Amino acid sequence: MVGVRRRIELVSARKAAGLTQEKLAEVMRVDRSTVIRWEAGEYAPLPFQWPKLARVLGRSTDEVRDLIDVRQASGPLTLGSELGPAFSWLDRHANWTPGTTRSRVEAQAPNRRAAQVADRRRVGEALACYYGNPPADHAMYQARCGQIEVQTSILTRPEWTELLCPLNFESDRVALVPDVEQPRRNVDEGAAVRRLAEAAADGVRIADVPIYRLVQLEAGPSSIAGKVGLAPFVEYALTADLLERELTDRLAAGKQLRAGSVPLRDRYLPDLAAVLDPSGRLCAGGVLALTAIARPADPNRGGPDYLLLVQERSGRVVNAPGRLAVIPKAFHRPLADQRADARIGATLRRELEKELFGRADVDNTAGGLRAADPMHPSRLSAPMRWLTEEPGRLRMECTGFGFNLVSGNYEFASVVVVDDEEFWPRFGGSIEANWEADGLRSYSTLDGDLIAELVADEAWTNEGLFALLQGLRRLSEIGGDRVKIPTVELSC
Template identity: 45%
Template sequence: MQVVDVWTGRHANALRTALRLTNESFAQTLGTATRTVAKWNAEPDLVPVTELQRALDTALQRASQEAVARFVSLLKNHPVPNSMSSTGIVRQAGFDRKSENAEYRLLYDADIGQILSWLDDQVGWSVGQARQKVGAALSAMEVCRFQDLAHGRGRVSQRRISDALASYYGDVGKGFDLYRTESADVRAMTSILTRREWLDLAMPLGVGRDDLRLRWDHRLPVASLDGVGADAAVRRIAEALALGGKIADTPIYRLLDIDVSKRGIRGDVGLSDFVGYALTVDLLENELVDALAAGRSVRPGRMPLRDQRLPTYESVVEIGERICCGGVLALFAAARPATRRRPQGDYVLLIQQRSGQVLNAARRLAVIPKSFHEPISDFADDAQLASTLMREMEEELFGRAEVDSTSTLPRRADPLHPSRLSPPMRWLSERAFGESSWRLEATGFGLNLVSGNFEVASLVLIEDETWWAEFGGCIEANWESHGLRQYSSLDHSALSHLIGDPSWSNEGLFAFLQGLRRLSVIGGGRVDLPSIDLGI
């Protein structure tokens, strides 16, 4: 009997073709949505969720001998290297699919090739030396070792991370403090460095008050890498390959200066590249969490990457002197009508558990959408914060793969043109922001001590309950999420317990708490929220 180790969109599409089924018929066979089957064609490397893996196994087992032969033939004729031929993809038990895929990507993935070339240039290695070092790291530290590291990080609580950073940096002063809340239900502290005037903004986005200007003439600082930094970068690439993480050298915005108040968020951004961020300051997160997981000291002088790149509070707040990337993340809340089980209308709150494929806050709780602030087509106009939120709603909630910056699909000139919007987003776009239909608001701003990122906490609030009734079933998280959770805004006990969950990311908890504070003001009879008092 033929067995597929890990189903991807490519395998699923080959099986559908071999069975001579349409997308609709194949979806019915598997018990999923037609749009899910269509996404496998658009994203051949997409790995379906566990339930669909089992459904695909069953479909293959039930296939006729002729269909199985066509399936194997389709994979065999697919233009991939010999090491990834159908005899390697479809195998008897015991084949190490992840190791094989890592080696394949190291040799043939164009994005990985660009990243390796960047690393050669920054360190001063000869061409191909980065590839050799990553290959050696994959050989020396097998996939299971990287998996053990990832699981170890997941056992380090959000509070241990924030406490360790508070201890590392010491007293703050100068009007800054770490974001923390107090209530009768639960206390929380995060690694978000903020100011009182940066909180509870209640500032509408997308109406001219989020005014970030792109400075084309600002030169990108050279990302220097010493021996320790180069070794850490090699391990980061090897780990991403071994665990199936997505990494692409795409442009992102770098914050140069910022002015935040209830009147607006104004400032300047420059263009940076994601690899320059991912292989430098973003390495600080794993250095910190790995040390905590292993019980090592995180004092100054014991954290070589942090000691070099983000050693003091002053270095954190001097955003124009370093690589300060970051993004926008929002608590998503949609009004629901009363039902027999819920006699009172409420808001459904969506929380995600991040997947192991993401580079930031992997396997941790976060609000959704959550994204790096980055351009997609119009670099100047996309600098507005609302542009990132709208794009991420399309990608992370409404299934628009072509607006994913890591996608290898051809780019449209205007992927967010009204004619291309998903039905849920089209409904929203046809209604102006406001109290009657929906709101898009910034609720807070801060700098995350984990990697020095800027974080714009936001709230997406859909107040017309007909939207959820019509489109709630269309919401489907993308590859960045391991799963979605629903919470009712009337479930005081569950929300109190959620606030204290140790698996939060620091920025996720920041956005969640700020979103709840805003909802407590405007939610009316639809909310019964824990009291959340600022401790700053």
């Protein structure tokens, strides 16, 4: 009855504030169906929305938390509701009696994962020891930013670091291949149960949504052509996503990375031939972008510049919790139209809406979609609508591609540039990170010293640093006097 009482209290709080469901949805910049589901107790507003909801309802954040925090209200029931699809998937895959996974997870919980950030150079050396020398025309992505040497574990090629591909219909030609024959993937049930126990303890969201797995890619100057199939995200979360934890645990124990000593890597990503053959494995991937927004001169800040945005990842995300990353950062996956959404730009536009412009209704990890076309022009946020009203206001380019040896993921590094200074005075106050980030950092392209310090931060993810450096290279080419940063020179 606690959950029912709290749902009634949320409805009462809305009415006491003089708001209809439609008006609350408008103010919170969500769909009315989202408000209906909040009040029905199907799921709660995400943590990043609590402060704004508190202001709208005239309550404190703690009062709002008491009204809508389903996780606190329902206790152990959250384990079933948020991770239920993952439990069911593992039961089926392991041929267990329904409910077995849940029982085994409950027997292990609480089992919180400790945040570990291994030195990038040490990780690179360990992976080089495991995989040996890259094949001809491939190299690990390395760069110098001013006096700072950067080493990553992104396996790339010269032509992949010089893409400069506009993410438009002509150049962005990644296509869905139906009925792809998927390779058989064996699951380590013990490791999967431990992963789910950690997710339950940390409140990590493992959604039952499809993601695009890479089958084939042809990337060159000014164009990307590729083929993708579909795979369940939960399968990725319980297989390939376990590789990074295994790697960091072994390094933390002072042990070397060798074939035969890391059973999950030996199983899922045993050699460079497997890395470079995405069709033979579950090769999930990401689209991530350095976002740069032009700002006019300011008496306190100085001359015209670009604002660069960096996120501190939330502990509730599956990928790179507690790490630094560019924003947006997302798995490449469909939203509503599986064929149309296969293009890289489709994921990037959706993530701008979700991660920066407040569109919670395009986050299908929180529940099924109800809109036939969530990215229809009439549904766009005010910032995105303004950016797309006239050509040239929004520049999106893919700046690089590579395979992440830490995880086996494919990574599309990109840059999002807003060159029109009018955008910042109009919409700068509306930009706010969503639940996937614990914090949002801002940097000016006129502050080369701070950007150099940022590049040197060990908290970066491999893929995030790859996108940051590729984005800085591109901004130096197109930004003119707005950009005064250390030169980025590739050494890969």
